[in-house]
Amino acid sequence: MLRVGVLVSGGGTNLQAILDAIDKGTVTNARVEAVISNNANAFALERAKKHGIAAECVSPRDFPDREAFHEALLSRVDSYHLDLLVLAGFLVKIPEAMIAGYRGRIINIHPSLIPSFCGVGYYGLKVHEAALARGVKVTGATVHFVDEGMDSGPIILQKAVEVKAGDTPEILQRRVMEEAEWKILPQAIHMIANNLLQE
Numbered sequence: 260m261l262r263v264g265v266l267v268s269g270g271g272t273n274l275q276a277i278l279d280a281i282d283k284g285t286v287t288n289a290r291v292e293a294v295i296s297n298n299a300n301a302f303a304l305e306r307a308k309k310h311g312i313a314a315e316c317v318s319p320r321d322f323p324d325r326e327a328f329h330e331a332l333l334s335r336v337d338s339y340h341l342d343l344l345v346l347a348g349f350l351v352k353i354p355e356a357m358i359a360g361y362r363g364r365i366i367n368i369h370p371s372l373i374p375s376f377c378g379v380g381y382y383g384l385k386v387h388e389a390a391l392a393r394g395v396k397v398t399g400a401t402v403h404f405v406d407e408g409m410d411s412g413p414i415i416l417q418k419a420v421e422v423k424a425g426d427t428p429e430i431l432q433r434r435v436m437e438e439a440e441w442k443i444l445p446q447a448i449h450m451i452a453n454n455l456l457q458e
């Protein structure tokens with residue numbers, strides 16, 4: 260059984276998609292052991308508690324500097340003895356010590372087709388604003404392994420989503436979530452849990 264930890268900052272719809280997929284049996288051999296947020300008000304924490312999953316906040320505000328925050332985050336993550344860390348809307352740059360300690364065992368969902376609209380400054384709604392401003396006709400989502408760079412690790416899965424006339428960033432964000440993110444993130448976990456990833 261793959262022990263999964265999910266790191267979140269906000270609403271947690273991707274977390275919910277993972278929990279639902281495990282409950283339905285479309286993701287097998289995986290269990291979410293813990294949900295950790297940098298934001299005490301993240302609704303994702305409520306979703307975890309409702310599911311009976313350990314949920315906690317490690318906020319940078321509670322530490323004197325970034326280094327102390329990073330140490331605390333890593334020590335809380337380590338305490339769950341996790342096999343896989345899933346960044347599901349986690350808007351904190353991952354400390355290098357965590358990347359080194361969990362190399363090849365951290366995955367992230369990004370709401371565009373990488374390498375478009377990714378890297379520094381591209382997160383959440385900003386990604387969809389940029390896609391609409393550029394006038395792309397197709398966008399989508401990407402699940403990738405996390406390395407030291409920003410959205411630069413090896414790609415695991417991508418799914419394209421149509422941009423439609425009249426889309427606002429919010430409408431497009433919702434379509435990308437429904438048609439792509441909520442499918443490929445659980446699917447990637449299933450593949451990792453069942454050794455289905457091809458080198």
Ligand code: GAR
Nearest residue numbers: 269270271272273348369370382383
């Ligand atoms: C998702 O759209 C995710 O792809 C994005 O944040 C949102 C979180 O939503 N992540 C990034 O932009 C990372 N660069 P959720 O909390 O409802 O899952």
